[in-house]
Amino acid sequence: MSPLEALSGDSGASRTSEPIVTVTPEALEHLTELRNNETDGDQLGLRLGIASAAGEDFRYDLSFEEFLTAAFDDEVRTHDGLKVIIPGTDLELLTGATLDYTSTQGLVIRNPNKPEAPNVEGLTNDDELSAEIEALVAAEVNPALAAHGGFVTYIGHDGDGTAFLTMGGGCHGCSMSKMTMLDGVQTMLVEALPAVERVKDLTDHTTGETPFYS
Secondary structure (H helix, E strand, C coil): CCCCCHHHHCCHHHHHCCCCCCCCHHHHHHHHHHHHHHCCCEEEEEEEEEEECCCCCCCCEEEEEEHHHHCCCCCEEEECCEEEEHHHHHHHCCCCCCEEEECCCCCEEEEECCCCCEEEECCCCCCHHHHHHHHHHHHHHHHHCCCCCCEEEEEECCCCEEEEEEEEECCCCCCCCCHHHHHHHHHHHHCCCCCCCCEECCCCHHHHCCCCCC
């Protein structure tokens, strides 16, 4: 729905448009209170976008802005009087997410989607070896990391035995991630795939929830 279509919260389009993000009653109450405390609150909507770069664990940007100034490709949805603005560039990665609020954690976003893999020049990610690596990551590596709330994303390989990955979830910013990558993920890939001799972590761990500097 365009910003002009969102002008009337009672429009037929507003009633029939499928939500992109689910807003829980607790989050709706909290956000509505915050919005109403703003000057010209009735003109404001909540912009929810992704602030992280490709390959990084999701970081979000939430702010109030005039919904009529939203870009033409932004999607605007009305949730019981609160307009939520989703940038067009983030639409796919936010579809199906839930925005919640608790007194202990504040606003929380639960997102079933995973970050897009960064595009690294010179790497191959569409050949038979890449398919084998991705299958192994999905079937064995990520299930093992899931117990720690983490996952890895395959980026590509250089043709000389190095597979490049990023780490997300609980592994992003974790001080043990280097050991996890080298002793765990690398061992699994090298033992299963003779064409893989080593792995390299492309994650910027300084931006994780518990960042460290290597």
